[in-house]
Amino acid sequence: MSAELAPIRSKPAYRRVADALRDRILDRTLREGDRLPPETELARQFDVHRSTVREALRELQSSGLLIRRPGSKRLAVTRPTPGIIAQGISRALAMHETTYLDVWEALTVLEPPIAESAARRRTRANLERIAAAAQRFAAENADADLAVHHVAAFFRTIGEATRNRVLMLAQEPLLQLLEPSLRAMINRVPQARARIATAQRRIREALERGDAAEARAWMIRHVRDFRRGHELAGLVTTHRVHFRRAAE
Amino acid sequence: MSAELAPIRSKPAYRRVADALRDRILDRTLREGDRLPPETELARQFDVHRSTVREALRELQSSGLLIRRPGSKRLAVTRPTPGIIAQGISRALAMHETTYLDVWEALTVLEPPIAESAARRRTRANLERIAAAAQRFAAENADADLAVHHVAAFFRTIGEATRNRVLMLAQEPLLQLLEPSLRAMINRVPQARARIATAQRRIREALERGDAAEARAWMIRHVRDFRRGHELAGLVTTHRVHFRRAAE
DNA sequence: GCCGTAGGATTGTCGGACAATTCGTCCATT
């Protein structure tokens, strides 16, 4: 007979304020680009103290719904960028027992279909961006950090070409987590840059022809190469990924 | 000759405190399960006011690194759960122009390889959880909300069987976003439940046999059915997804 | 019309206060 009693825990005010604001943003009462009212005004409207409002604001800020535009005082409503979101994902993955092998497996799953889809939907503008990214990688012969950055950018431009936000967002954390090990690999495996450049070229050409099967096939090789290179570099793929991003 | 001057913007104290704490968590100085020191103590250590500390705490709390255990006062260090992370992703996707078609496409990409991988790695325990989830769905003939919940749970158990956090995390937002439209579909398409139950059974059997190809094949059909059902129900797949999750 | 400036508005941070809850410990009871 003992009914399961719902635990009664009225939410603290800062959370109610955050929820209320988030609702206003999601239902577009507050639209993207709008500047938020001043804290004192919000405090007045919600009938709480300004400190309480500020706690709520920090919450929304860290989930990427509010942003302070550089050189501006007021907060503005914004859509969370893939980068911000992926940062949270990357941290979460780094805290769980995620290995480079896991990341690589996910790349294997995601990237070939992404390449395929990109081959079907890419526009002229996409192709230009893809070519530019490949070009930048090919031109960067010194700085490994930059090279790695350009590799990630290449994948991103392909993701954009799919026009599917879900896929773009899904691949972003992989790119973030891949960077450190990719950098190590490029430094230790001499032929790595050339192999990457070749794969990028073949993928790019396939995308230009709209050849989905070929784009997929080369993407598969490209991703497989990452693992090969990883092993050649003596990196252990079952090591846990790590991720830091605080200083800026 | 004009050197690119780095914009000097010393971060506000609440952000520095948040960064410092986040670093301590990521480098495991503060370990999972540890209770955080009291706010006054943190304020003393960082030499800032307690309000400032509280703003930092809200930030970490919303990124899922700190949690208040039910019926507890102190905050505890924790790993962000897939659910929490995916919530942020879902919101982000809902704010961009993400359509149900996008979600469905991502399901098409992700789920078959997940099923394949699960077929290779599943343990006895996984199989039991998968069977239990399928059982719960089959037994739920009334409440559409519950049925939908069980469908998502079925996918989650399969994701767990892959033992790959990245894949698990990638599929979570899809499940969250799928729920509303899936609920509508189940309510409007009479044969939907039966088709889902059949697919679940075939997938489960394939997983039990460790038959990766068959698991993949049935998962493909299963996901395709979602779209068919969607269309049969007269739901427009190019509508934007929406996501709310505030009350609790 | 463009530009600089003064005053107003807004944020970042602080000091302090107090009620409500939870924590921890000590003691009585079974």
Add this chain to the structure above:
DNA sequence: AATGGACGAATTGTCCGACAATCCTACGGC
């Protein structure tokens, strides 16, 4: 030795108020 209060200490949630630093704006000068 477990169990179950009892109670003061510790901690959080919320508020009030204050002030410097910075951003914003509107006004007046060129």
